[in-house]
Amino acid sequence: MEGPKTRGEIRVATNQSPPLVGHNVVTSDAALVEAVIRHASAEVVDDLAPLGAEAGTAEAREQGILANENHPTLRSYDRYGNRVDEVAFHPSWHWLMERAVGHGLAAAPWESESPYAHVRRAAGFLAWSHTEPGHGCPISMTYAAVPALRVDEAVAKEWVPLLASTSYDPGLRPVAEKRGALAGMGMTEKQGGSDVRANVTVARPTSVDGEYTLHGHKWFTSAPMNDVFLVLAQAEGRPENEALSCFVVPRVLPDGTRNQLDVVRLKDKLGNRSNASSELEFDGTLAHRLGDEGRGVRTIIEMVNATRLDCVLGSAGLMRRAVSEAAWHAAHRSAFGGLLADKPLMQNVVADLAVESEAATALAVRLAAAVDDLTDPHEAALRRIALPLAKFWVCKRTPAMVAEALECLGGNGYVEESVMPLLYREAPLNSVWEGSGNVNALDVLRALAREPAALEAWISEVGLARGADPRLDRAVDDSLALLGDEATLEQSARRLAGRMAACLQGSLLVRFAPPEVADAFCASRLGSSYDGTFGMLAGSDLAAIAARTTPAR
Ligand SMILES: Cc1cc2nc3c(=O)[nH]c(=O)nc-3n(C[C@H](O)[C@H](O)[C@H](O)COP(=O)(O)OP(=O)(O)OC[C@H]3O[C@@H](n4cnc5c(N)ncnc54)[C@H](O)[C@@H]3O)c2cc1C
Secondary structure, eight states, X not given: OOOOXXXXXXXXXXXXXXXXXXXXXXXXXXHHHHHHHHHSOHHHHHHHHHHHHHHTSHHHHHHHHHHHHSOOEEEEEOTTSOEEXXXXXOHHHHHHXXXXXXXXXXXXXXXXXXXXXXXXXXXXXXXXXXXXSTTHHHHHHHHHHHHHHTTSHHHHHHHHHHHTOSOOOOSSOOGGGOSOOOEEEEOOBTTBSSOGGGOOOEEEEOSSTTEEEEEEEEEEEEOTTSSEEEEEEEETTSOGGGOEEEEEEESBOTTSOBOOOEEEEEOOOSSOTTSXXXXXXXXXXXXXXXXXXXXXXXXXXXXXXXXXXXXXXXXXXXXXXXXXXXXXXXXXXXXXXXXXXXXXXXXXXXXXXXXXXXXXXXXXXXXXXXXXXXXXXHHHHHXXXXXXXXXXXXXXXXXXHHHHHHHHTGGGGGSGGGSHHHXXXXXXXXXXXXXXXXXXXXXXXXXXHHOHHHHHHHHHHHHTTTTSOHHHHHHHHHHHHHHTOGGGTTTTHHHHHHHHHHHHHHHHHHHHSOHHHHHHHIIIIISSOOOSSSSOOOSSOHHHHHHHHSOOO
């Protein structure tokens, strides 16, 4: 082989993959398109195509990187020494937020007439998260606040139309002057996050019915520039186990003054760096009670459940972006005399990543479809069991999956410009917040113990594929057998949740995915051929699976 001779030849970069831009993130994702058609319609795919095209542009990808490189900053005081508690975001954050809200990814589906509004929004959220995951946090919280706010008709009337707006209108102003609003939540305190009953923030009733002042703190409250927060606090004067209540806390009061809410500092986080996650202090913060005193968990759980759906969607989005980059690189990079994409072992790795991504997407969109059917008892029972199952399993699978995708790019994958480090740092987060892994696995046990309809819904859902694949049938039977051993149930909660979630994924893939995808999933995730890492599939048409996942421009 002849080497470079001139300075110009030395500087030529050859055999490097072109950037993965200019493709449609929605229409080039076969698993997503098929899931949307299945649970909604082809028209919904068409409706999402502009979002998919924008999410794949070089500009969107650049804005995502800039929003992460330029972290939000806290300004506590103005130049005159007045306390302001403002967080400044980079223009790229606003660019991303404006489009996410504009594409209807915040609370728009709750006010929509479409029977497929939540599937549309879910698929859009998954696809748009390819641009940058951090700004998904306020978008999710805004989406999720609505079912909780609807506990109180008057409160819902004030806030829901603004949260459902497709106009992004940032800034601390009275909400009556705004074209759109965003919501957040404050549950976690220093002494306990999962165990919210340990909250020490106190709510003191004022002379106005339903109005309180809050006194205490929150250890994590993301997006503190949002317009309204759902906050947990102990109603003063109530017995200890009947005091935890939910409150609506506006950032700005109707007269234009700022509600007292000290932003103590912003967290220095592993990932999710475009987003601001703050510590707050309350001392006389005005709040309106949402739901009855003592029913705080019951009220806010509606919001938590909806954010759990977004954790699944967000993780599925991270997986899809990661496998797209991996497959794209393999399709353009050569080694040892041929394209990586043609090497049998690389086909195995990419196919295995694709199977994981397809399974995550199928389950995530199925869950969103269950939200489109709020009155159906089967769908309600399925939401109850399948949300914590999917939150546990899909989010838990993401870090290992993204790490493997990163390795497909070799050394380039370890370098910031490839975007893989951003995905890698983000990957554990969806499992940590909104109920960490153990908490969701234990929530599965709670659902099984208290709501018999939940188990029935799972059995009937996986039963739709009964007889199609013996490995799936066996895995379903094994899961049910695990339930029988009450003595070790808590200790085995992760094993049970993981198995039950994988059965749901398997039943969807067996029914709807190409046979080679379903076969690879059942063999490796449900059968005996799983060996602990990716790229160990056997006997399936791996080249076809890898080819299906490679984005086309
Ligand atoms: C970037 C970021 C942003 C966040 N934003 C917000 C926000 O906007 N609003 C908000 O309220 N919170 C927010 N959080 C907080 C988050 O929801 C909590 O960190 C999470 O719920 C866990 O609570 P904790 O940190 O108190 O951990 P702990 O509750 O102390 O849990 C520690 C570990 O113990 C496990 N565990 C807990 N109970 C049990 C049990 N019974 N058996 C076995 N294991 C158990 C948990 O799974 C976890 O692994 C944010 C967190 C992060 C990282």
